[in-house]
Amino acid sequence: MMEGSPATSLITTGNESLPAELETRTAQRFRKVPGPGLWLPLLAGMLFLAMWELQLFHRLFDLKKYQLPLPSAIYEALRDNFSLLLSYTGYTLAEAVLGMLIGSASGFVVALAATAWPRWGGGSLTLVAALNAVPIVALAPIMNLWFGDGIGSRAAIVTATTMAAMAINACKGMSAVDPLALDLMHSYAAGKKEVFRYLRIQNSLPYVFTALKINTTASMIGAIVGEFFFSSRGLGYLLSNSIKVAKMPLGWSCIVLAAVAGVLFYLIVERLEKVFIRWHSSRRA
Amino acid sequence: MSLLTAGMPEIQLDNVEMRYRTEAADVLALHQVTLNIAKGEFVSLLGPSGCGKTTLLRLMADLLTPTGGNVTVAGKSAKEARLARKYGIVFQSPVLYDWRKVKHNITLPLEMMGVKKSVREEKALELLELVGLQGFADKYPWQLSGGMQQRVAIARALSMEPEILLMDEPFSALDEFTRERLNEELLSVWSKVRSTIVFVTHSIPESIFLSDRVFVLSPHPGRLSAVVDIPLPRPRTSGMRNSQQFYDLVSRIRGSFEGV
Numbered sequence: 001m002m003e004g005s006p007a008t009s010l011i012t013t014g015n016e017s018l019p020a021e022l023e024t025r026t027a028q029r030f031r032k033v034p035g036p037g038l039w040l041p042l043l044a045g046m047l048f049l050a051m052w053e054l055q056l057f058h059r060l061f062d063l064k065k066y067q068l069p070l071p072s073a074i075y076e077a078l079r080d081n082f083s084l085l086l087s088y089t090g091y092t093l094a095e096a097v098l099g100m101l102i103g104s105a106s107g108f109v110v111a112l113a114a115t116a117w118p119r120w121g122g123g124s125l126t127l128v129a130a131l132n133a134v135p136i137v138a139l140a141p142i143m144n145l146w147f148g149d150g151i152g153s154r155a156a157i158v159t160a161t162t163m164a165a166m167a168i169n170a171c172k173g174m175s176a177v178d179p180l181a182l183d184l185m186h187s188y189a190a191g192k193k194e195v196f197r198y199l200r201i202q203n204s205l206p207y208v209f210t211a212l213k214i215n216t217t218a219s220m221i222g223a224i225v226g227e228f229f230f231s232s233r234g235l236g237y238l239l240s241n242s243i244k245v246a247k248m249p250l251g252w253s254c255i256v257l258a259a260v261a262g263v264l265f266y267l268i269v270e271r272l273e274k275v276f277i278r279w280h281s282s283r284r285a
Numbered sequence: 286m287s288l289l290t291a292g293m294p295e296i297q298l299d300n301v302e303m304r305y306r307t308e309a310a311d312v313l314a315l316h317q318v319t320l321n322i323a324k325g326e327f328v329s330l331l332g333p334s335g336c337g338k339t340t341l342l343r344l345m346a347d348l349l350t351p352t353g354g355n356v357t358v359a360g361k362s363a364k365e366a367r368l369a370r371k372y373g374i375v376f377q378s379p380v381l382y383d384w385r386k387v388k389h390n391i392t393l394p395l396e397m398m399g400v401k402k403s404v405r406e407e408k409a410l411e412l413l414e415l416v417g418l419q420g421f422a423d424k425y426p427w428q429l430s431g432g433m434q435q436r437v438a439i440a441r442a443l444s445m446e447p448e449i450l451l452m453d454e455p456f457s458a459l460d461e462f463t464r465e466r467l468n469e470e471l472l473s474v475w476s477k478v479r480s481t482i483v484f485v486t487h488s489i490p491e492s493i494f495l496s497d498r499v500f501v502l503s504p505h506p507g508r509l510s511a512v513v514d515i516p517l518p519r520p521r522t523s524g525m526r527n528s529q530q531f532y533d534l535v536s537r538i539r540g541s542f543e544g545v
């Protein structure tokens with residue numbers, strides 16, 4: 001999950017000529033010319049699209065065009081319904097982000113409790129894991145009953161599906177603390193609260209961001225699948241309806257937009273991670 | 286310097302016993318250790334692995350509770366002394382907090398005590414100069430070498446101006462050259478702060494070079510087997526490591542180990 005526990009400080013070398021070493025590291029970081037790392041995947045993607053458009057996959061897997069619409073048809077559907085698709089993407093993304101924030105925040109609180117009072121807090125972790133195991137098919141009607149068919153019910157579904165990843169990861173980060181770092185806290189006569197404030201919470205940050213990254217994709221799934229059932233808006237609603245009435249290109253354009261939104265959401269969280277845990281070992285060039 | 290210099294010892298261990306009970310066995314880590322350390326004294330706890338020297342230090346720090354006997358630190362019980370923040374501690378690894386810049390690592394204890402920010406910043410710069418790390422205040426720990434990180438750890442331990450400095454093999458993970466230089470630097474720091482230092486090590490030359498007195502511990506069970514006065518004059522210089530007196534002390538201490 002993580003590359004090494006974040007609290008263990010590295011004893012690198014005994015020599016003190018490090019500043020020079022640092023400069024080379026920095027130089028390496030700025031010498032980023034778009035190399036094969038960028039254009040190779042780009043080329044592969046274009047090749048893939050071209051093969052798709054030339055119906056190579058259709059021949060290979062014996063598919064009809066209504067079963068797998070061509071990229072050009074998907075693009076047309078996207079262009080023709082652009083404003084509707086855009087507003088639906090915004091709607092679904094709002095559900096996902098809102099639910100993910102609430103779910104991750106409550107997961108973090110559960111982790112705090114589970115670490116502070118392991119005796120009964122451990123039980124709350126199990127409870128959250130159980131909640132996570134409830135399928136969305138079962139959650140959707142219940143949440144619809146509780147929160148109506150608006151944005152709230154999907155946000156609630158997403159909350160339920162993102163809480164566990166955060167609770168479990170954050171709890172790991174708060175308890176996987178260097179024992180000597182804890183001793184140090186004791187030597188300062190620190191109480192439980194201070195140990196959290198100065199040590200455990202910071203120590204959990206890399207784990208927290210791992211959970212947030214997992215939750216970006218989980219939240220998109222939760223929101224879209226949640227919309228299959230009682231919604232009258234959103235990408236999931238449009239997707240399931242388009243497929244029902246065999247408007248395959250429109251359905252596929254929903255999939256494309258969901259993917260784009262999911263990737264954007266992920267990239268934003270990844271960017272935040274870079275800002276917040278600049279100190280972490282994974283940032284060491 | 287000896288017991289004569291102070292009326293009340295700074296650290297006093299009276300018949301201390303430490304027993305670890307595990308399912309498999311009952312291990313006697315320390316057996317009837319009685320010792321006094323005077324205020325301002327530099328002493329080493331020397332011995333091979335398993336002799337209980339780290340355990341002894343952790344008892345003084347109240348990070349362990351003895352199963353028998355009494356530990357008195359600065360006139361209080363070990364626990365009261367810890368709660369009154371009477372000592373600073375340095376471990377074998379630097380244990381710097383990765384998310385804090387060097388200066389914020391150093392002032393961590395002050396921050397927890399509620400010392401004002403301006404005072405803290407000033408103190409950090411002063412301590413960085415003391416340990417020879419000017420210009421590194423805004424670096425993160427990973428940007429420093431092992432030796433530099435350990436110096437930061439020493440500065441952090443000194444930031445609350447403790448009466449006592451407890452050091453648990455602080456230089457044992459470093460190479461010989463860095464270690465010898467840090468030994469000299471530690472003595473120069475000590476000559477300025479004049480706190481009582483208890484220094485755990487398994488290196489005979491290191492214990493001699495640094496200390497006023499060396500407590501020699503032997504294993505199975507861990508016990509105090511000798512106390513050796515080090516009459517080398519201060520300030521100590523690296524040249525003393527090659528003196529006849531130094532060699533004599535090395536062989537005397539080597540001879541004092543029992544059952545190793």
